[in-house]
Amino acid sequence: MKTVFLSYLLALLPVTLMAQKPVPVKPRILISTDIGGTDPDDNQSMTHFLMYSNLFETEGLVSSPSYGYGTKRHLLDMIDLYEKDLPKLSQHLTGYPTPDALRTVCKQGRQGAAPVKGYTTATEGSDWIISCAKKISEQPLWVLVWGGLDDLAQALHDDPTIQTKIRVYWIGGPNKKWSANSYAYIAQNFPNLWIIEANGSYNGFFSDNGVPDSLRNHTYHDRYIRAAGHLGKDFRNYYKGNIKMGDTPALLYMMDGDPTDPGKESWGGSFEKVDHSPRRIFTTGTTLADTVGVYSVMEFHLKGPKATIPADSACFTMTVQAQIGEQKWPGYYLGNGNYVILYIPKQTETLTYTIRSVIPGFPQQHGKFVVNNNWPGKRGAADYKLGPNWYTDRDNPSLFDGRQQGGKTVLKWRSAVLLDWAKRWAWLY
Template sequence: MSRHHNSAGRGEDAQPDDGAPGSTDRGTISRRQMLNTVGVGLGVMAVGTSGASGQTSGQYPGMDAPDGYRVPAYSEGPRCLYLNDFGGEGDNPQGLIHFLQYVDYLRVEGICSTQPIPSTDEIHKQIDMYEEHYENYRTHSDFPTPDELRDITYSAASSTQSGSTPSGLSETAERIIERAHADEEDPLYVCVGGSMTEVAQALHEDPSIKDSIRVTSVGTWNTDQDPAARDYVYNEHPDLWWVESDSAYAGTWTAEDEAGVDSCGYMEEHVHGVGALGDYWATIEPCCMGQGCWQTGDFYTYAILLHGDPDDPTSPSWGGRWQPTDHGPNYWTDLSGTTIGKWADDYFADFARRLEWGVTVGIQDD
């Protein structure tokens, strides 16, 4: 029997979903164009509306989350592989900094590079920064050692898929197959913020993994860079469990809401300078906005696992809510970016708390 997770205890969706379903045009909208389309962070972005946390509407709470507030609230999280072109636009290294704060909870089966920047250099660079603070992290939770993370770092195919059918098998694709079969009753989430070539290769080599994997991915620019692989997966594997975003992921983009609350200022106050990874965040200039802001749209691909019910993409989660389609029984796509942005108070606060773990000593068990 597949393991099912209960909700992390924050109750029903805190507000109605806003906006019409997002565009599903494939690979035609750049991230800069998307920002202009939806407005920076979807305008008000509905921040601060998750009343269950007891936080004030429209205010980023900083380090003032209630005592005992820990997200996620599961004892251990889902299995996942995180795939991205980590050396690409600023949102990609940002996403990895954020992801590393949750490797105690997520059962990470791999951190994998993809095209168009397949190098693992960025992954190793950040693991080195993580190592600087590992002794503190481990006093707060069961964080893996830096070497354990290095041992599950994998590279991408040398190029994206060129024909209608995948060819070759990268080490990341091999890892997807291996870990899919490692525990066939416990789903493996393949969280893709970059190219789909590795997923296409794995499915082509071993279609039986569809019974064990669940894919979350960002389309738009990534689709434009790797259309053959994306179309192969879409057309040849319509029964694949897959949440694909072409617009709603932009609900994570933030600058300033109508109340004048500046999330760039929030990052400057609560993230910049907090350990080696916080120092690094401050140097990153994401596309579309200023230096050191929050631009990590790819966050949705694994945030769906951090808070909510990852078995049900139509239910509320930090990674948003998603609508079913007539493409297949297990394919969901964009509903509204506000279904992600509405949780900004919560996921900003939890990120800041966890980043702080790297520079503070927690309570150690005897």
């Protein structure tokens, strides 16, 4: 009965929404994910990837949790579910990778954010990025970053030559906040990297604005997934089955048309070039007279006692009071009595913070500042100057979805994506 019901629903799907133009050649991809961390949307996105994995040459699945305690084990658990559903998926399409092939490319990356210099020591994951990037191929390696940039920054530091061999699609936004140090390192030292920095566009994938009732976040599961296969039964463990999947646009971008052209319309969004990344440096406390742009790098420099600790040691804390609650961020010692912390705000709001340390004589500091919704906004003397292949969310006001810049470039295709996915869920009954 379930199969009959789903077949009936799928027959009603509006074909006019199916605007996907398949990518001509299977792209080489490596996914860096913070799956198992604090946000379970990576599990949802991994489910989607596995069900579409026949479309890619998957060369790496790297566990890179800037925050939280995700591990490679979380990737392997998802592949175990995929293995159980693979016989049904393979009845409909060829080209699915074997579970063992996927397990082989699972690697453990850095757990926790990089220190202020942006890198530390190599990980299994960062080494694997280098290894895959240096393979002889006519295609670039597409690195799809669903979390922090820490393993990518480490790989670029350890072998700068890979900069010309990779293309990056990064889900920024809050992930940019969690990996401020590695972002600053890449922007400062690798401005010619080919990268899509998606800070706002990806939000369009979990927006319900103008979406039909059957495809809304809280209804899609019960209408199309329910308990379809082992992946479907597991899906309800994340947000009770409500759709978020904020990382999925990185994958969608690789499924639709020509990924070498960020300016085109695609399931994963449409982007424009950006030639600077805003950076503000503060040497005194901030007040409500200080306004910074969303997603901007803020550097707080402090003078204090000459501590007998190694440079780049985390030694003080910035406690920020935001709309989502209190968050704590580590600050670092630069040596010779100099201290610094990098912070990146992720949304428009007024923030209050306190800076404290247990180091005797450390200058405790309080402050406030205002975050506006301008990205990248006006130029500043301290901005990172970016090369010709750095792309970001379109700043056309008509493409904002609420306050999310470029959100409509993804939201436009959300129904088409979910209806296409519904076909594959039907295969698992």
